[in-house]
Amino acid sequence: MTKPGTPAASARSQENRRQLIAEHVVEHGTLTVAWLAEATGVSVMTVHRDLDALARRGVLRRFRGGVSALPTSVFESNLEYRAGVRVAEKEAIAQAAAELVEPGMSVMLDDSTSALALAGLLVGRTPLTVLTNARRVLDVFAGCEEIRLIALGGEYSPTHDSFLGVACVEAVEAMSVDLVVVSTSAMNAAMTFHQEQDVVLVKRAMLASGARTALLMDHSKMPRTALHRLCPVTDFDHVVVDAGVDAALLAELREQSGVDVRVAEAPR
Structure with a gap:
């Protein structure tokens, strides 16, 4: 403490x-x-x-x-803003999500700050193959001898500090991995959303490339909506949230067929 x-x-x-x-x-x-x-x-x-x-x-x-x-779409996309909010919740969610990763797996991480929090916990779960479009996630694993690191390139976005666009989507579509981990800007009990089309296209390609998929979400993002629909909640194998999620919403999430919902307790 x-x-x-x-x-x-x-x-x-x-x-x-x-x-x-x-x-x-x-x-x-x-x-x-x-x-x-x-x-x-x-x-x-x-x-x-x-x-x-x-x-x-x-x-x-x-x-x-x-x-x-x-405008909401500007500040919610800004990495510096996202990195500074709900830090304890993201750390707790990352701890819970790390249990999904075993040595020898191939794991794809998106450019969310939740995935960045998870990245720091995976260094000790080697050997791993890690694929990402996030520059800061690349920095976490650069130089780790037991990490096979694959950068998913594309057009660099300063706002996200990551790579997006058609080239990134094509790079993702060429891959097949054991686990894909993403977050997004909004969700309700049935659907996930993001305010930017380019980001949606990359996340959809990522989700299609994984044998299993995990969604990491802190309670401030729900229940909310954004401009673009990403995918139904039922498309995910695992949903990891923090303990601040409303009890009624949590119950609705757990009613979703085939979805493993995990609640991460923040450290005291």
Whole structure:
């Protein structure tokens, strides 16, 4: 457990506050610095620093005396934003998902931050063949002698820090793996969604290439929808969620025929 007052605890508290600020701005559209300072219980100067950091990540837009939200499709796709939210939940989900991986398997990981969290846990489950379109996942495994690492290339996306497009889809379609692990931006009890067509096409190709498939989702993504349908929940063999999922929704997920639903408990 991280003790209050330690650098790690302070960093987590800062990220939690910045996540809360982002959520307030998205909900209201436009807010003043004074309003955010009162809502978060910190000084105006602290809010200014938080807003500067969020603006650098591409989450929101600053203007004199306030801040406004960028379009949902922009900030939800931004890797820096995604990497800083629901960290404990993603770590717990990754721990549970790691149980699906055994030495000797071939595993395909998408460019989600949930898959990135899982990647760090797989170094000790070698030998493995790992395929991914995510640059940061490539960095995790680069230099690991017992990892056969295959990069799924395509057109580089700075927003996602990954490779997408027709070339990536074609590279994925040429593969057949034991397990595909993905996440996405939204789901309900029946369907999964993503706001970007290019990302949907790559994820669909990935899912079609796996003997088994796993979906990693934290509770903030459900029940929600986005512009494009990815695939039905029943297309997945495993769904791994955190303990914050609404009980009624969890029950609906568990009623889905053939889907193994696992609930990951966050460390205390």
